[in-house]
Amino acid sequence: MDQHPYSFTTTTLNLFARIHELVGQLTEHVKNDNQNVVNDERPEFHTEALMTTGYGGQALPQWQPHCFDDFLEACRLVSGIAVDSDLFRQGESNLHFSGQSGQQCYPPSAGQIKRFIKGLIENKHNPQEQPLLQSIFFHYDLYRIQPFARIDDIYLIAPIWQKLILGHWRPVFHQLPIEQAIDEQAKDYQFSLARSVKADDPASFVEFMLGVILNTLQETCDCYNHQEQATAHSAKADSRKFGDVSAKQSPVEPNVTPSLRHEAKALVKAMGPAEYSTKELMNLIGLSHRPTFMQNYLQPALEAGWIERTNPDKPNSPKQKYRLRVQPS
Secondary structure, eight states, X not given: OOOOOOOOOHHHHHHHHHHHHHHHHHHHHHHXXXXXXXXXXXXXXXXXXXXXXXXXXXXXXXXXXXXXXXHHHHHHHHHXXXXXXXXXXXXXXXXXXXXXXXXXXXXXXXGGHHHHHHHHHHHTTOTTSOHHHHHHHHHHHHHHHOOBSSTHHHHXXXXXXXXXXXXXXXXXXXXXXXXXXXXXXXXXXXXXXXXXXXXXXXXXXXXXXXXXHHHHHHHHHHHHHHXXXXXXXXXXXXXXXXXXXXSOOOOOOOOOOHHHHHHHHHHHHHOOSSOBXXXXXXXXXXXXXXXXXXXXXXXXXXXXXXXXXXXXXXXXXXXXXXXXXXXXX
């Protein structure tokens, strides 16, 4: 595909700066956690972060973001279609979009699809291109090509290949549930992508995707921060307990402000005996803004010990759920 003109705005520059800052923080968290080899040239995939795209937890190959054959293998695996003639569209696409000079443009013909995708994949290995933009423009260009017989396959493969591009740049991206974040905002994602492509103006989609990446990074860093604080708090409580064997054992009140305790109690009150995903908990209390929910409801409830993770050893797992532990007093 042709290179699309793009001008940085103050908003995108601020998003870039914050993302780079959080990538540094997350890298330090991962180093301290001693769970991943951060600087390895070919890091292993964090497979749980890819389960939301239908892999069922199976081991993933070591795909490379600039390898066309790897892309074809990924498409076949994600779509469940083994034959290329069934995977790619055979007719013309109904999509049309504005060209740079105002003329109407159309996706390539069916016979040109593989050539266009090959160029798209191999161009992504250009070291002069910023990886964050590379990963976002992959969605944009793949949609312009309209390669698949099923349009939904674009929405499945693009987030995976974005993770490959970002993970090739900074390995910590392999463990971020970016696909899950996109899936939770599927309607906004698809609308923003289609609107930007049809207008031949990627600015709004770039901002949207940078926001998704930033929120995912922030939530992951917050989880690490709270986990480290909880570990330190537990160690301090154990020290006090074993330092005075005659002391009465009682739960330690967390450092949660009264307003946040009220919101956390509202979350706990809405919960039943079931196990809930983050999205299900947000639906229980009618919230749609994930960062607000994480900061004001979920984390205080976790810190207070009122709820617990079903998978505490992997707090950032996309399969993470939460259940009641005790009722607040």
